[in-house]
Amino acid sequence: MMAFPDWLHERLKEELPGQEAQLKMVPPSGRSNRFQPMNNPVMSGVLLLLFKKNGNWNTVFIKRTDYDGVHSGQISLPGGKKEEEDADLSVTALRESFEEVGVNPADVRILGKLTTVQIPVSGFVVEPYVGFIGYEPVFIPDPGEVKEVITADLGLFTDPGKKDVFTFVKGTFSVEAPYYNLHGEKLWGATAMMISEFEEIWREYCEKGTRK
16 A cells, blocks of 8 residues: 555645535534635645654644734644745745744655635634654744644544534633544644544545555
């Protein structure tokens, strides 16, 4: 069977699960206008980094520090907004991953990208890139941006026992939101949308036989 990174590189060239998969992790109240065009969005790139840990495929998330903003303390993939010097958003994703968790961009093979995700509440449009690194990285979190680094076996995403719904409350706003239980942390919102799409692709691979 083709090695997972090579298989994934080819799979990401094909039609993606797309918005239908993303919507599984969107609160019902927000589904009707989730994909409406945004004016003057902030373009950004994030990295879904794949690596082997204890013989299994894993990826890495960050828990953001607490700050005065809509994404304070939330779980996300490494990444951030595009800077002028970035040639494209894959460069953005790699640069930010280096700054936030110390991943060497030269060691990462970009395999492709998932479907674009819009975040209306903060005005971001995010391109999620999928990358592969041939060893288990030693993550070095930037204390100014990263409260915690969290790794996860990809099998977590396909475990129905790791999905639930919670009530998010901020001020007078509240919403019932689906989430992945990431070692006790709630992975929800735009990042959960990206993972929901990737979950569908991972399921395809697992159904084809032995994982490599």
